[in-house]
Amino acid sequence: MMMSFGTPAYDISHLLGGGVLLLSFVLLYQRRLGAVINAFAVQGALLACAAAWQGFVQGAPGLYVTAVIAFGAKAVAIPLALRLLIGRLGLHKAVEPAFGIGASLLAAIGLVGLSVMVVLPITAGGVTPLARVDLTIALSVVLLGMLAMIARRNAISQVIGLLTLENGLILGAVGVTGMPLVVELSTAALVLMVAVVAAVVVFQIRDRLDTLDTSILDRQRGDA
Amino acid sequence: MTAALTQLLHIALVLCAAPVVVGGVRWLKARMMGRVGAHPLQPWRDLLKLLRKRPVLADNASWISRGAPYVAAAATAAALALVPSFARGMGFAPLSDLVLIAGLLALGRVALALAGLDVGTAFGGLGAAREMSFAALAEPALLLAALCFAILAGTTSLEGIAVTFQDGSVGLRVSLMLALIALCAVGVAENARIPVDNPATHLELTMVHEAMVLEASGRHLALWEAASALKLTLWLALIAAVFLPFGTAPAGFAPLGWLIGAVLWVAKMAVLCLALAAFESAIAKMRVFRVPEFLGAALLLGVLGAILLFVSTRLA
Numbered sequence: 007m008m009m010s011f012g013t014p015a016y017d018i019s020h021l022l023g024g025g026v027l028l029l030s031f032v033l034l035y036q037r038r039l040g041a042v043i044n045a046f047a048v049q050g051a052l053l054a055c056a057a058a059w060q061g062f063v064q065g066a067p068g069l070y071v072t073a074v075i076a077f078g079a080k081a082v083a084i085p086l087a088l089r090l091l092i093g094r095l096g097l098h099k100a101v102e103p104a105f106g107i108g109a110s111l112l113a114a115i116g117l118v119g120l121s122v123m124v125v126l127p128i129t130a131g132g133v134t135p136l137a138r139v140d141l142t143i144a145l146s147v148v149l150l151g152m153l154a155m156i157a158r159r160n161a162i163s164q165v166i167g168l169l170t171l172e173n174g175l176i177l178g179a180v181g182v183t184g185m186p187l188v189v190e191l192s193t194a195a196l197v198l199m200v201a202v203v204a205a206v207v208v209f210q211i212r213d214r215l216d217t218l219d220t221s222i223l224d225r226q227r228g229d230a
Numbered sequence: 231m232t233a234a235l236t237q238l239l240h241i242a243l244v245l246c247a248a249p250v251v252v253g254g255v256r257w258l259k260a261r262m263m264g265r266v267g268a269h270p271l272q273p274w275r276d277l278l279k280l281l282r283k284r285p286v287l288a289d290n291a292s293w294i295s296r297g298a299p300y301v302a303a304a305a306t307a308a309a310l311a312l313v314p315s316f317a318r319g320m321g322f323a324p325l326s327d328l329v330l331i332a333g334l335l336a337l338g339r340v341a342l343a344l345a346g347l348d349v350g351t352a353f354g355g356l357g358a359a360r361e362m363s364f365a366a367l368a369e370p371a372l373l374l375a376a377l378c379f380a381i382l383a384g385t386t387s388l389e390g391i392a393v394t395f396q397d398g399s400v401g402l403r404v405s406l407m408l409a410l411i412a413l414c415a416v417g418v419a420e421n422a423r424i425p426v427d428n429p430a431t432h433l434e435l436t437m438v439h440e441a442m443v444l445e446a447s448g449r450h451l452a453l454w455e456a457a458s459a460l461k462l463t464l465w466l467a468l469i470a471a472v473f474l475p476f477g478t479a480p481a482g483f484a485p486l487g488w489l490i491g492a493v494l495w496v497a498k499m500a501v502l503c504l505a506l507a508a509f510e511s512a513i514a515k516m517r518v519f520r521v522p523e524f525l526g527a528a529l530l531l532g533v534l535g536a537i538l539l540f541v542s543t544r545l546a
Contacts, residue, residue, distance in 0.1 A: 017402035024404025024538075028411075031534075035527055107523050115530050115537075122541050139542045143404070 015063045019181070022056035023143045026177055030150040030170055034110050039092060039162060043085050046166050050080025053173050060180045069180055075194040076176065084169065084201050088162060091205065095212060110157040114150055121145035140181045147174030159219050161211055165204040172197050232483045237311070237321035243492065244310050244467065248459040249273035251466065251503060256430075258507035273459060280452035288349045288445060298345035299446065299453035302338040306460040309334035313467045316491035318389055319481020326388040328376040331468070332369060335420070338457060339365055346442030357441025360518060364426070364438070367525035368416045374532030375409040375416070379472065381539045382406070388471060396475040405542075408535035410473055415528035417465035421458070423506065425516040426524065438518075463499075466506075470498040 029049035036042045054077035061069030121142050129138045151171025155164045176193065253270040260267025287295055312326040312334075320326075343361055346354035380386045382403070383394035394400060419426040422439035429439070443454040471478075477494035479487035516524065 013401070020404055021402050021407060024407055027404070027534075028408065028531075031527070031531070035523070108526050111523075111527055111530050115533055118534055118537060122537060126541070139404075139538060142538070142541055 019056060019059055019063065020139065022052055022059060023140060023177060025052045026056065026173060027143050027147055030147050031111065031114060033154055033166065033170060034114055034150065034157065035107060037107070039160070042163060042166060043088050046170065047081050047085040049170060049173060050076060053176060054081060056177060057180045072176070072180060079194065079198060080169065080173065087205065091208065092162065105157060110153065114153055117149040117153060118146045121149055141178065144174050144178030147177055161208045165208065168200060168204065169197065233319055233321040236317050236319060240315050240320055241311050243315055244463055247499065248463040249277055251463045251499065252459040255503050255507050258504060259511055262507060262511040273455070277452050277456060281449055283448035285446070285448035285450040291349050294344050294348045298341040299450040302341040303453045303457040305334045305338040305341070306457045306464065310460050310464045310467070312388065313464055314389060314392060314471050314478060315467055316495045317479040317488050323389050328379065328386045328388055332372050332376070336369060342442050349445050351445060353441040353444050357438050360438045361442065364419055364521055364525060367522060367529050368419050371412050371416045371525065371529040371532045374529065374536055375413045378405050378409040378532065378535045378539055381536070392471050392475040392478065395472065405535035405539040408531045412528040412532040413469060415524060417469065419521070419525055421462045421465060424510045425513050426521050428515050466499055466502045470495065470502060474498050
């Protein structure tokens with residue numbers, strides 16, 4: 007199907023991609039842990055919608071599997087697990103930003119600008135503006151995930167940053183026609199492993215240090 | 231001739247509607263919170279009562295206190311006259327430019343802040359300072375949203391934008407979604423609604439808009455109330471004109487089309503009022519020091535929308 011602005015096929019995938027990017031900004035804007043987890047769950051659901059829509063448009067049933075995995079893991083399982091974790095650990099609910107909300111939002115816009123600068127030269131000539139926008143959005147989501155890991159001191163927020171980074175990768179991947187299902191499945195498995203490892207690390211930090219503030223870890227490096 | 235008639239009908243419609251919009255939002259909010267609520271026409275009654283009363287001014291009030299209410303109400307009414315409601319091709323249509331509307335709103339805001347500062351009371355000065363610091367972020371956000379529309383429609387004229395969006399060639403754009411969110415956030419701040427300000431409070435620590443009109447009374451208070459009602463109507467009508475342009479009657483003499491357009495406009499405004507009331511009932515007021523973050527986020531969303539549009543359209 008030919009995709010261009012004005013056709014519903016492109017418009018809807020474009021809007022869903024933009025929604026995922028918007029949720030990345032919401033993640034950086036929120037201060038409370040519960041709200042961050044909610045935003046992450048909504049982002050996972052939007053990502054699932056984007057994958058399902060691409061599956062419908064491209065006629066690729068494999069993408070429906072991706073959508074189901076994304077919804078099950080990112081919109082339901084991981085947020086629930088994180089909530090349980092917070093309840094079990096009795097964490098206080100405020101996120102401590104390593105630098106201010108305003109500064110991290112400014113940095114986020116800077117990163118979107120950076121991804122535009124990166125995408126423009128490599129798509130010069132031959133590629134439609136549409137692919138360029140999709141690539142820009144996906145790359146921005148990846149970079150904002152990294153920023154969320156840097157801008158937050160709390161280990162749970164950092165885990166969420168890592169997972170949104172992976173959301174950006176999936177978003178970029180589902181837009182490309184003909185991606186094999188094996189890649190999808192292995193990525194999904196990877197994400198679950200990442201979540202498990204992250205949870206173990208969080209528990210370890212908690213047990214050893216009695217806090218989830220990762221800035222304390224600097225003292226444990228042994229090179230000071 | 232037809233253009234002048236449309237314009238007159240438009241002005242009559244929005245002037246009648248403005249106090250009802252405020253009253254309607256208050257009534258809807260009251261219903262959602264389980265209270266009975268005042269009748270939606272209550273603001274009209276208040277206005278008529280206040281207009282009959284003589285203003286009481288402080289001893290040291292200068293001509294600014296006397297003139298500012300008229301300037302603010304006139305500027306807001308002029309801006310509202312430019313936003314199309316039920317039909318296109320109004321007499322002032324060539325002037326209906328988003329930048330001009332932003333300028334008229336800024337003029338009204340300056341008059342309000344000056345009136346707050348004039349008598350020299352602490353609350354007035356505090357409210358004026360807050361209003362201006364919010365405006366420093368809200369105005370650029372509005373202009374960035376206008377920039378997004380201008381890149382897509384090729385014009386900052388509100389009529390041109392509405393016509394372009396109505397014919398559907400633009401499609402659904404992420405940038406428009408971002409511009410809509412930015413516009414809603416700015417509108418919430420401009421109209422002093424929750425979460426930025428509480429329109430119902432007279433609690434000194436939290437108020438912004440109310441602090442500036444605390445000294446006003448009688449006729450002047452009526453004008454301030456009218457100006458804020460007109461401003462709320464303007465923002466809802468602006469969002470309706472840009473994002474819900476369907477059903478508006480085309481330019482020319484068409485009484486039936488006008489009637490349909492007017493009914494649809496009332497319906498759109500009712501939906502927007504309901505959305506505003508639901509939004510306000512659902513969330514709490516934020517701290518004053520968080521408002522710059524909120525508006526800064528709106529500004530950044532405007533920038534983001536413009537960047538994405540720039541990537542997708544201007545560099546083919």
